[in-house]
Amino acid sequence: MPQQNQQxxxxxxxxxxxxxxxxxxxxxxxxxxxxxxxxxRWLLRKMSALxxxxxxxxxxxxxxxxxxxxxxxxxxxxxxxxxxALYWLLMDPELHFGDLYSTGRLEVEGDLLQFLExxxxxxxxxxxxxxxxxIVKAWMNRPRVNSLSxxxxxxxxxYDIGNKFYxxxxxxxxxxxxxxxxxxxxxxxxxxxxAKLHHVCRKLQLKPGDTVVEAGCGWGGLAxxxxxxxxxxxxxxNISHEQIVxxxxxxxxxxxxxxxxxxxxxxxNIKGEFDVxxxxxxxEHVGNNRYKDLGKVVDRCxxxxxxxxxxxxxxxxxxxxxAWIEKRxxxxxxxxxxxxxxxxxxxxxxxxxxxENLRLHYSKTLEHWWxxxxxxxxxxxxxxxxxFVRAWRLYLVGSIAAFNMxxxxxxxxxxxxxxxxxxxxxRAHLYTQG
Amino acid sequence: MPQQNQQxxxxxxxxxxxxxxxxxxxxxxxxxxxxxxxxxRWLLRKMSALxxxxxxxxxxxxxxxxxxxxxxxxxxxxxxxxxxALYWLLMDPELHFGDLYSTGRLEVEGDLLQFLExxxxxxxxxxxxxxxxxIVKAWMNRPRVNSLSxxxxxxxxxYDIGNKFYxxxxxxxxxxxxxxxxxxxxxxxxxxxxAKLHHVCRKLQLKPGDTVVEAGCGWGGLAxxxxxxxxxxxxxxNISHEQIVxxxxxxxxxxxxxxxxxxxxxxxNIKGEFDVxxxxxxxEHVGNNRYKDLGKVVDRCxxxxxxxxxxxxxxxxxxxxxAWIEKRxxxxxxxxxxxxxxxxxxxxxxxxxxxENLRLHYSKTLEHWWxxxxxxxxxxxxxxxxxFVRAWRLYLVGSIAAFNMxxxxxxxxxxxxxxxxxxxxxRAHLYTQG
Numbered sequence: 128m129p130q131q132n133q134q135x136x137x138x139x140x141x142x143x144x145x146x147x148x149x150x151x152x153x154x155x156x157x158x159x160x161x162x163x164x165x166x167x168r169w170l171l172r173k174m175s176a177l178x179x180x181x182x183x184x185x186x187x188x189x190x191x192x193x194x195x196x197x198x199x200x201x202x203x204x205x206x207x208x209x210x211x212a213l214y215w216l217l218m219d220p221e222l223h224f225g226d227l228y229s230t231g232r233l234e235v236e237g238d239l240l241q242f243l244e245x246x247x248x249x250x251x252x253x254x255x256x257x258x259x260x261x262i263v264k265a266w267m268n269r270p271r272v273n274s275l276s277x278x279x280x281x282x283x284x285x286y287d288i289g290n291k292f293y294x295x296x297x298x299x300x301x302x303x304x305x306x307x308x309x310x311x312x313x314x315x316x317x318x319x320x321x322a323k324l325h326h327v328c329r330k331l332q333l334k335p336g337d338t339v340v341e342a343g344c345g346w347g348g349l350a351x352x353x354x355x356x357x358x359x360x361x362x363x364x365n366i367s368h369e370q371i372v373x374x375x376x377x378x379x380x381x382x383x384x385x386x387x388x389x390x391x392x393x394x395x396n397i398k399g400e401f402d403v404x405x406x407x408x409x410x411e412h413v414g415n416n417r418y419k420d421l422g423k424v425v426d427r428c429x430x431x432x433x434x435x436x437x438x439x440x441x442x443x444x445x446x447x448x449x450a451w452i453e454k455r456x457x458x459x460x461x462x463x464x465x466x467x468x469x470x471x472x473x474x475x476x477x478x479x480x481x482x483e484n485l486r487l488h489y490s491k492t493l494e495h496w497w498x499x500x501x502x503x504x505x506x507x508x509x510x511x512x513x514x515f516v517r518a519w520r521l522y523l524v525g526s527i528a529a530f531n532m533x534x535x536x537x538x539x540x541x542x543x544x545x546x547x548x549x550x551x552x553x554r555a556h557l558y559t560q561g
Numbered sequence: 562m563p564q565q566n567q568q569x570x571x572x573x574x575x576x577x578x579x580x581x582x583x584x585x586x587x588x589x590x591x592x593x594x595x596x597x598x599x600x601x602r603w604l605l606r607k608m609s610a611l612x613x614x615x616x617x618x619x620x621x622x623x624x625x626x627x628x629x630x631x632x633x634x635x636x637x638x639x640x641x642x643x644x645x646a647l648y649w650l651l652m653d654p655e656l657h658f659g660d661l662y663s664t665g666r667l668e669v670e671g672d673l674l675q676f677l678e679x680x681x682x683x684x685x686x687x688x689x690x691x692x693x694x695x696i697v698k699a700w701m702n703r704p705r706v707n708s709l710s711x712x713x714x715x716x717x718x719x720y721d722i723g724n725k726f727y728x729x730x731x732x733x734x735x736x737x738x739x740x741x742x743x744x745x746x747x748x749x750x751x752x753x754x755x756a757k758l759h760h761v762c763r764k765l766q767l768k769p770g771d772t773v774v775e776a777g778c779g780w781g782g783l784a785x786x787x788x789x790x791x792x793x794x795x796x797x798x799n800i801s802h803e804q805i806v807x808x809x810x811x812x813x814x815x816x817x818x819x820x821x822x823x824x825x826x827x828x829x830n831i832k833g834e835f836d837v838x839x840x841x842x843x844x845e846h847v848g849n850n851r852y853k854d855l856g857k858v859v860d861r862c863x864x865x866x867x868x869x870x871x872x873x874x875x876x877x878x879x880x881x882x883x884a885w886i887e888k889r890x891x892x893x894x895x896x897x898x899x900x901x902x903x904x905x906x907x908x909x910x911x912x913x914x915x916x917e918n919l920r921l922h923y924s925k926t927l928e929h930w931w932x933x934x935x936x937x938x939x940x941x942x943x944x945x946x947x948x949f950v951r952a953w954r955l956y957l958v959g960s961i962a963a964f965n966m967x968x969x970x971x972x973x974x975x976x977x978x979x980x981x982x983x984x985x986x987x988r989a990h991l992y993t994q995g
Binding site for chain 2: 308309310311312443444445464465469470472473474476477478479480482483484486487488531532533536538545546550552555557558559
């Protein structure tokens with residue numbers, strides 16, 4: 128269960144994302160009322176100018192509203208609650224916006240999603256990319272070391288918050304914390320996650336008796352689904368203890384324990400030889416200089432005519448992870464570009480057969496999650512403080528904005544051993560089955 | 562029309578691939594009979610051992626047959642007609658096999674395709690990759706400069722041999738000198754080329770009135786097809802004079818001259834703004850350090866919500882072009898890996914939407930071409946000498962072997978501007994239409 132720290136004082140709140148990652152100094156709002164100075168106002172105008180005057184109303188802690196003259200209608204109201212909030216945000220908007228929002232020192236009134244989309248848009252177009260910014264960004268975005276023990280800590284940070292938390296807003300059936308597949312955009316999240324699982328299995332051309340290894344199995348939904356519906360035998364690896372315990376008990380309940388083995392271990396320790404390698408939503412945690420190591424594992428464990436699929440958040444080009452998400456939500460996470468992903472495959476002569484970008488499917492998935500999240504706030508508040516609640520809201524909504532604005536992509540990559548010639552003559556089989 | 566050189570002497574033949582690229586010294590077979598020495602036999606055994614004793618019968622110019630003891634049945638008989646042939650082949654099998662075969666100093670009896678597949682297999686597994694080999698390969702494979710004038714020469718070398726030559730063995734309808742699409746492997750080459758054109762158009766989601774720019778249009782088949790069946794307006798670029806003349810006259814004949822404009826110019830000189838960029842079978846000629854330049858052209862000519870498709874031979878990983886094909890058949894050609902191709906897209910924030918590997922479709926396409934080539938030998942021999950005929954046979958059959966053995970891939974890459982959100986919710990539309 129999540130460790131929580133409820134030692135709140137009058138002036139600080141503590142995020143309970145984990146027992147290690149405190150907000151620290153940024154959580155400390157001032158205790159005494161502050162006067163707004165001419166310099167504060169000058170800074171606010173300067174900030175607006177810096178990102179090209181987005182159509183936001185802004186106010187400082189005296190409540191006086193400011194908006195640059197523009198023909199655009201305002202899409203949100205950004206409220207700075209104290210001088211520190213203004214200064215922290217100016218120092219590094221990407222990292223500190225999240226913390227200031229979480230702790231309530233910064234408030235957004237209006238449509239949060241639209242506000243974030245416009246912020247992405249204006250910042251992408253207008254934020255100067257000078258040397259100072261680059262140095263600061265490089266420093267802030269230094270990757271966490273995903274060594275075997277580092278990975279365990281990073282994954283614990285995110286996935287061991289508690290199964291109960293995720294069950295409140297993920298789909299009920301397959302409990303998928305990865306992008307769903309909406310061939311019809313009006314599908315329910317339950318149907319879309321089942322459609323995703325079928326889509327993955329069809330891409331892998333699973334047939335009864337195949338042996339499958341899964342790297343990073345979450346709560347084990349895909350592994351059980353493959354065993355149940357496609358008659359394969361699965362070994363599924365995960366380093367999150369809570370998830371493995373959950374997955375095993377589900378497999379027992381569903382009578383699949385002889386077809387699916389859940390192994391609490393790192394993907395680098397995968398042993399054995401398999402017909403199929405699959406990894407859905409793990410590559411984001413592998414880290415941007417370890418793709419060749421992952422390829423080595425795949426090469427070691429795949430039979431001579433083997434095939435595989437990697438499903439991962441990605442980028443149109445290489446860039447650092449959003450600093451706040453990397454720090455507060457997903458330590459060690461990094462979404463690679465296709466060029467970077469190729470380091471998994473090219474050194475080992477794997478043949479790329481199919482790449483599909485499901486970017487807008489992730490927007491839609493996240494919309495469903497966000498809706499359920501808001502519907503279950505009371506239950507979430509039983510276990511988590513308000514800073515946590517606000518941080519996760521920002522993370523969900525910010526992710527929708529990032530996919531909508533194409534800051535993030537979702538790639539499914541199908542690959543085979545180079546000389547596998549038993550390939551379908553078209554991809555029609557992905558679309559013609561029940 | 563192709564320049565030909567029929568100044569044959571008793572002892573040399575000259576390939577008429579172009580007026581520039583003579584076989585030179587390698588074409589000069591000895592005029593006097595030679596005695597086979599013990600050293601010659603030792604070299605032959607050494608060569609067999611070097612590539613792991615493939616199941617070939619080999620004989621020197623005395624006709625005595627040699628085959629290493631193995632359980633494999635022989636799949637071909639390799640005949641060296643003189644000592645020079647043996648020495649040249651040992652010096653550089655990849656480059657000289659083609660020339661020796663073309664000039665008849667080296668003969669293969671039996672199934673040429675199977676022979677070449679096994680040769681790929683054994684050489685891939687067994688040829689030592691030592692420093693000397695690497696230096697020699699790097700030297701031999703130094704890329705031709707694809708400057709504007711260099712490209713023109715390289716393309717002239719291959720495509721201006723004469724339309725008549727290609728018409729003898731390509732499909733009759735669309736005259737496509739690129740990979741066809743066989744959703745049903747029993748289709749005719751005519752149907753499969755039409756299926757390819759539809760597949761490309763559907764991937765591009767063409768709609769009437771769209772403006773399309775095509776880089777490298779061959780004989781203009783795709784441009785006319787898009788205009789005729791999808792109601793779009795096309796500007797199609799090509800630097801091959803013969804192809805442009807042919808394409809224009811076809812467009813006139815078919816009443817499409819107001820919808821399709823053929824421009825005899827380099828893709829780097831494309832002007833204007835378009836909804837769609839398409840390039841089928843040109844990237845192979847762009848050269849491996851010019852992908853970013855190509856991306857710059859696409860970025861310049863694509864509208865803010867534009868989309869595009871690049872269809873190209875590729876590799877599972879970066880490696881030099883086969884030396885003989887680069888020298889004799891396709892000067893300046895280079896099939897890139899996906900990682901290399903990403904230099905077109907990633908610097909310009911293009912979003913990769915779909916990658917499909919059609920490798921075995923190219924094997925099948927080439928099988929059809931080879932069959933027609935052999936059926937039309939008499940007509941081909943009217944214009945070309947025997948060395949040319951043998952060189953092109955080797956090129957066609959060697960290409961089948963290369964695709965079958967996964968030395969080459971065929972990638973279709975669909976991309977869009979990053980923020981284009983008008984995307985289909987699945988790829989089913991590629992498979993459900995007529």
